[in-house]
Amino acid sequence: xxxxxxxxxxxxxxxxxxxxxxxxxxxxxxxxxxxxxxxxxxxxxxxxxxxxxxxxxxxxxxxxxxxxxxxxxxxxxxxxxxxxxxxxxxxxxxxxxxxxxxxxxxxxxxxxxxxxxxxxxxxxxxxxxxxxxxxxxxxxxxxxxxxxxxxxxxxxxxxxxxxxxxxxxxxxxxxxxxxxxxxxxxxxxxxxxxxxxxxxxxxxxxxxxxxxxxxxxxxxxxxxxxxxxxxxxxxxxxxxxxxxxxxxxxxxxxxxxxxxxxxxxxxxxxxxxxxxxxxxxxxxxxxxxxxxxxxxxxxxxxxxxxxxxxxxxxxxxxxxxxxxxxxxxxxxxxxxxxxxxxxxxxxxxxxxxxxxxxxxxxxxxxxxxxxxxxxxxxxxxxxxxxxxxxxxxxxxxxxxxxxxxxxxxxxxxxxxxxxxxxxxxxxxxxxxxxxxxxxxxxxxxxxx
Numbered sequence: 001x002x003x004x005x006x007x008x009x010x011x012x013x014x015x016x017x018x019x020x021x022x023x024x025x026x027x028x029x030x031x032x033x034x035x036x037x038x039x040x041x042x043x044x045x046x047x048x049x050x051x052x053x054x055x056x057x058x059x060x061x062x063x064x065x066x067x068x069x070x071x072x073x074x075x076x077x078x079x080x081x082x083x084x085x086x087x088x089x090x091x092x093x094x095x096x097x098x099x100x101x102x103x104x105x106x107x108x109x110x111x112x113x114x115x116x117x118x119x120x121x122x123x124x125x126x127x128x129x130x131x132x133x134x135x136x137x138x139x140x141x142x143x144x145x146x147x148x149x150x151x152x153x154x155x156x157x158x159x160x161x162x163x164x165x166x167x168x169x170x171x172x173x174x175x176x177x178x179x180x181x182x183x184x185x186x187x188x189x190x191x192x193x194x195x196x197x198x199x200x201x202x203x204x205x206x207x208x209x210x211x212x213x214x215x216x217x218x219x220x221x222x223x224x225x226x227x228x229x230x231x232x233x234x235x236x237x238x239x240x241x242x243x244x245x246x247x248x249x250x251x252x253x254x255x256x257x258x259x260x261x262x263x264x265x266x267x268x269x270x271x272x273x274x275x276x277x278x279x280x281x282x283x284x285x286x287x288x289x290x291x292x293x294x295x296x297x298x299x300x301x302x303x304x305x306x307x308x309x310x311x312x313x314x315x316x317x318x319x320x321x322x323x324x325x326x327x328x329x330x331x332x333x334x335x336x337x338x339x340x341x342x343x344x345x346x347x348x349x350x351x352x353x354x355x356x357x358x359x360x361x362x363x364x365x366x367x368x369x370x371x372x373x374x375x376x377x378x379x380x381x382x383x384x385x386x387x388x389x390x391x392x393x394x395x396x397x398x399x400x401x402x403x404x405x406x407x408x409x410x411x412x413x414x415x416x417x418x419x420x421x422x423x424x425x426x427x428x429x430x431x432x433x434x435x436x437x438x439x440x441x442x443x444x445x446x447x448x
Contacts, residue, residue: 002050003432006042010035011441036079043429044084044101051100052089059093066090066097073107076147078117113147113155115423121152122159123415125401126408127381129389130156153397160400163418164407169215169233174204176368178212178243179226179250180375182383184219187392199386199398200226203375204234208366212374214410217402219395223253230254241356243372245271246349260360263353266371269299275346279339289334289343296327298354298370306357306367321358328354378410 012027055063065087072083086099086107101107108114120140124133130149137146147155181200188194197220203212215234218226230236241260244250245267255261272293276286293299297320309317328351335344360368382405386393393401407415 004046006039008039033080037082040082041084047106048087048101051104051106052087055089055100062092063089064092069099074112076113076117113151118147118152118155119419121147122156122404123408125152125156126405127385156404157397157400159422160403163422164403166233167411170235173206173238174234175207175238175240176205176243177239177254178203178372178375179254180245180372181247184386184398185392187394193392201375201379202230203378208368214378214406217399217406219399223249227253241368243369245372246353260356261353262356262368263350264371265299265354268350268354269293272346275343279342292334293331296324298324301370303370311365317358317361321355324355324358
């Protein structure tokens, strides 16, 4: 590592009256662009000179100076627009002109916006629209460079594809898997409305009372395709319980033969009304059956109530489990298969997977979740961004945005590392010393 000294002299006009600390800071903030660009120009010159010397020392008489490019190279940084005319060398062997700072990768080819100036916009685009993200960065930076909406969108896609990958998860001993999905509005080329599609996600947990972590995101993928992807990235053989709302295809694809299924209690109760409607019952006609279902103990349990039950409460828990079983049997008695064919099948399937949390407690004296609130809570802001701000998405665009969101929201501790990789930040300039002195400037002409 080499050291360089840059001598910088700054001269400020100081008002005689009315100055306060805010005035000083605001003035410095406005001056920071000129200061930064001046230092950047000096460093460019120094690095360029050293690059030329290294080339000439490595191959004597091969490279000769050949002036500078006719037009200055423009780089848009977080501090502002930087222009610099790059030096050229003539290669006698290959008989062509080369630009040392471009040849050694110091200056990127074919792009004006540096990666570092796009980071705030990409980070904000996780929460707000691309347009609002661009506007907010422009407002904050004032004199700095900020990419347009289209450039920001393009860079986010690039960043997602190159660096937003899933961390290694094969060695993590996950035991519980929770899945869910939501409709998304999709668009094709030219903004063509393709109607609604499916966005799906999965969370996993290590044990009872442990948080659920994001392990997968998919757009327009079947549950069978999702299972294949999870098999590659997780140790699926360690999973013991699948938590879901019982949606179509989930059980067949994701429930392995050694796993148990815990149906979401909240979804189980809510969806019953839709099934009754499918059997021809209007809302007022559903009331007795819905009330009867709500009286089953399993639907009255909450996380808070369960946590109050201790191992010594075994008789009480057994009674609750037995009443739940009886409640489902009574529901099946009320649901005539001729009159309520869909509702009866629904209750039969619901009863077989609703009480896993009781069985688990009897075996392990620990409670597992009753519902998929964890996944609903984790994705509430994501769903709001997709539906209320994004409106319609392409498959690829949505998936890339989701991968950036994954890193920004669900793996925030990796964000700085991933961004450093995107900037190819293998090394960086480090300030080793700074000395500041001041002196009132005296204009010799004025003094005379």
